[in-house]
Amino acid sequence: MTKVIAIANQKGGVGKTTTCVNLAASLAAMQKKVLVIDCDPQGNATMASGVSKFGLEKSITNVLIDGLDVKEAIVKETEGDFHLIPANEDLTAAEVNLLDKFGRENFLKKALEPIKSSYDLILIDCPPSLNILTVNALCASDSILVPLQCEYFALEGLTLLIETVDQLATAVNPKLKIEGILRTMFDNRNRLSTDVSDELKKNFGDLVYETIIPRNVRLAEAPSYGKPAMYYDKSSVGSKAYLALAAEVIEKTK
Numbered sequence: 001m002t003k004v005i006a007i008a009n010q011k012g013g014v015g016k017t018t019t020c021v022n023l024a025a026s027l028a029a030m031q032k033k034v035l036v037i038d039c040d041p042q043g044n045a046t047m048a049s050g051v052s053k054f055g056l057e058k059s060i061t062n063v064l065i066d067g068l069d070v071k072e073a074i075v076k077e078t079e080g081d082f083h084l085i086p087a088n089e090d091l092t093a094a095e096v097n098l099l100d101k102f103g104r105e106n107f108l109k110k111a112l113e114p115i116k117s118s119y120d121l122i123l124i125d126c127p128p129s130l131n132i133l134t135v136n137a138l139c140a141s142d143s144i145l146v147p148l149q150c151e152y153f154a155l156e157g158l159t160l161l162i163e164t165v166d167q168l169a170t171a172v173n174p175k176l177k178i179e180g181i182l183r184t185m186f187d188n189r190n191r192l193s194t195d196v197s198d199e200l201k202k203n204f205g206d207l208v209y210e211t212i213i214p215r216n217v218r219l220a221e222a223p224s225y226g227k228p229a230m231y232y233d234k235s236s237v238g239s240k241a242y243l244a245l246a247a248e249v250i251e252k253t254k
Ligand code: ADP
Pocket: 011, 012, 013, 014, 015, 016, 017, 018, 019, 044, 128, 184, 185, 186, 213, 214, 215, 216, 217, 219, 220, 221, 223, 238
């Protein structure tokens, strides 16, 4: 059974893209067939996978707007042993274009149907807002993985996100669940981080992954080499943390 997971949090800079690309590479290293879909006009997941977002011939935009067969948009040569549907700023236009279409929230879900069964896991990197692209991602997904930085306003944002997931579940995608909450860029010397982390555990229990992603400079450097961290510095604590996360994700899908 294929599992589709949206990596989402309406806040920017919390580690969505880093999680998407490094989790994908780690799952692929564990013999899973993985597809990453870049759903953010910033194209960061595309670049971090070793694919240039500049001058893309085919992208997620063509799939959503021009009805391009999704197979045609898949890039098989990435630096992470996974497949990728890339994105760039053309997707901003797609966002506007989708708004006045009938059934606008289901375009991605419909587009994925013919290829879904070819993969074990499909990870969707969402933009930092709750716009129509994110709604498309959430409608196409079985569950949502929420990267969260343990800081003061994090829990408030999480509550908003969970309300949105509940609303979407009622309106359009009843099976949508929270896959897990991931603590990212964690610094255990920081008292606030550990307090927020404890609060998170208290409120969300088993939904919080055991794995914590530490703040690690290798994770921040790897994208500038167009590589997931495990292919840039496989001994780094960052790449090891994402391997541990992949093991947890696989365990949960059993
Ligand atoms: P988002 O996709 O949510 O906007 P990113 O994954 O792009 O967030 O991360 C934001 C910035 O923080 C990027 O520059 C990224 O390289 C860096 N970063 C992400 N995770 C870590 C980490 N665990 N340690 C250090 N830097 C990180």
